[in-house]
Amino acid sequence: MRLVIIGAGFAGMYAALSAARLRDIQGVSPEELEIALVAPEPTLVVRPRLYEPKPETLTAPLQDVLKAIDVVYVQGSAETVDTKSRAVQIVTAKGAKKSLSYDRLIVATGSRLFRPNIPGLADHAFSVDGLNDAIALDRHLHQLASLPISEMRDTVVVVGGGFTGIEAATGMPSRLRTILGKDAKPRVIIVDRNEAIAPDMGAGARPLIEAALRNVGVETRLGASVASLDNSGVTLSSGEHIESATVIWAAGMRAAPLTAQIPAERDSFGRLLVDRDLRVLSVDRVFATGDAARAACDNVGNYSLMSCQHATRMGAFAGNNAAAELLGVATRRYHQEAYVTCLDLGEAGALFTRGWERKVEMVGDQAKKTKREINTVWIYPPRAERAAALASADPEHVTEV
Ligand SMILES: Cc1cc2nc3c(=O)[nH]c(=O)nc-3n(C[C@H](O)[C@H](O)[C@H](O)COP(=O)(O)OP(=O)(O)OC[C@H]3O[C@@H](n4cnc5c(N)ncnc54)[C@H](O)[C@@H]3O)c2cc1C
Numbered sequence: 001m002r003l004v005i006i007g008a009g010f011a012g013m014y015a016a017l018s019a020a021r022l023r024d025i026q027g028v029s030p031e032e033l034e035i036a037l038v039a040p041e042p043t044l045v046v047r048p049r050l051y052e053p054k055p056e057t058l059t060a061p062l063q064d065v066l067k068a069i070d071v072v073y074v075q076g077s078a079e080t081v082d083t084k085s086r087a088v089q090i091v092t093a094k095g096a097k098k099s100l101s102y103d104r105l106i107v108a109t110g111s112r113l114f115r116p117n118i119p120g121l122a123d124h125a126f127s128v129d130g131l132n133d134a135i136a137l138d139r140h141l142h143q144l145a146s147l148p149i150s151e152m153r154d155t156v157v158v159v160g161g162g163f164t165g166i167e168a169a170t171g172m173p174s175r176l177r178t179i180l181g182k183d184a185k186p187r188v189i190i191v192d193r194n195e196a197i198a199p200d201m202g203a204g205a206r207p208l209i210e211a212a213l214r215n216v217g218v219e220t221r222l223g224a225s226v227a228s229l230d231n232s233g234v235t236l237s238s239g240e241h242i243e244s245a246t247v248i249w250a251a252g253m254r255a256a257p258l259t260a261q262i263p264a265e266r267d268s269f270g271r272l273l274v275d276r277d278l279r280v281l282s283v284d285r286v287f288a289t290g291d292a293a294r295a296a297c298d299n300v301g302n303y304s305l306m307s308c309q310h311a312t313r314m315g316a317f318a319g320n321n322a323a324a325e326l327l328g329v330a331t332r333r334y335h336q337e338a339y340v341t342c343l344d345l346g347e348a349g350a351l352f353t354r355g356w357e358r359k360v361e362m363v364g365d366q367a368k369k370t371k372r373e374i375n376t377v378w379i380y381p382p383r384a385e386r387a388a389a390l391a392s393a394d395p396e397h398v399t400e401v
Pocket of ligand 1: 008
């Protein structure tokens with residue numbers, strides 16, 4: 001029997017760990033149940049940190065931990081999925097194609113930035129979405145130091161006033177000062193078509209975010225959308241042109257394209273609709289998890305968000321349940337009642353909220369300490385030691401906050 005997991009992000013990593021844990025508990029050998037993880041690299045990209053400096057350091061190796069738990073790493077990118085013949089076509093880094101059949105499949109292909117068809121966007125916008133994007137932005141910021149001081153050089157426009165945009169923007173003034181020196185006059189502007197910043201954060205947290213933006217010197221243009229970009233900056237729908245050498249696009253996510261190959265219903269973000277066991281509705285033997293899936297988190301109407309917090313726990317349930325079906329044991333219903341947010345606000349510290357109503361629990365330095373711990377400890381893979389790695393993936397205990 002073979003369980004194939006596509007994607008080595010937070011969801012795919014925990015799916016592999018959790019499936020291996022159940023196989024171990026049931027006393028089944030890796031020969032009887034093969035668990036194969038398909039991904040372009042055996043590496044976890046620590047996406048939630050990609051707004052930070054030194055993005056090239058923000059990965060964690062997975063090969064040793066996968067080896068320790070007897071999960072087979074298959075190098076490549078899944079190009080097609082045939083749910084009738086139950087096979088995944090994989091293209092390797094060298095361009096070779098191979099096919100992998102499955103008895104159960106877990107789609108854990110995550111998400112990517114949504115780039116609408118706006119003139120100049122493809123050529124002139126940076127992002128902090130993937131590792132290469134963040135490295136390209138960092139290189140560009142360092143190259144600015146070789147240019148003469150000008151308002152355009154020192155101005156960064158961040159499009160999108162959600163979590164990612166706020167984290168990219170609030171960290172930028174100090175990052176620019178470090179790179180460009182004390183004579184620079186960093187100007188950072190968030191543009192968002194909504195009338196309020198951080199639309200998801202609610203009325204309790206928003207004034208604190210607004211104060212933090214003022215504190216670190218980030219301006220906003222709200223109720224404004226981007227009409228076009230060129231090498232001199234961005235033009236807004238109002239006609240205003242902001243001269244800027246750096247535009248960072250951070251306005252919206254979509255599920256990775258592979259989800260479109262599964263013949264099932266998807267939401268407006270392209271996420272596959274799944275049941276409480278994280279099985280894709282109406283497609284036999286296929287599970288979806290993390291940013292690739294939309295799942296009910298509880299019985300009161302909350303649904304998973306595209307977040308590391310949800311991806312990790314959903315991954316553990318999907319891995320457990322796909323393996324449970326193959327091993328003939330009971331599945332476990334996914335549930336995630338607890339929900340917290342921890343938003344980095346640059347030199348203004350951070351903001352920590354609890355619950356779906358986003359009740360503010362910590363601000364400033366105290367919240368920043370928690371953010372640092374989340375970003376440097378909590379979201380990293382477990383140690384490459386078999387017992388510890390398997391124990392880390394009990395679905396009931398993953399991402400309990
Ligand atoms: C700048 C930034 C800040 C963020 N901050 C936070 C935060 O503070 N808190 C939070 O909870 N979340 C945050 N997030 C969101 C979080 O990073 C995502 O929700 C999380 O990464 C989702 O995990 P995942 O495993 O579902 O997908 P991903 O992490 O996207 O991983 C998907 C994996 O699938 C692989 N893959 C994709 N397609 C294929 C294919 N066809 N074949 C093989 N492999 C494939 C990819 O290479 C990747 O390894 C942030 C994201 C960004 C970009």
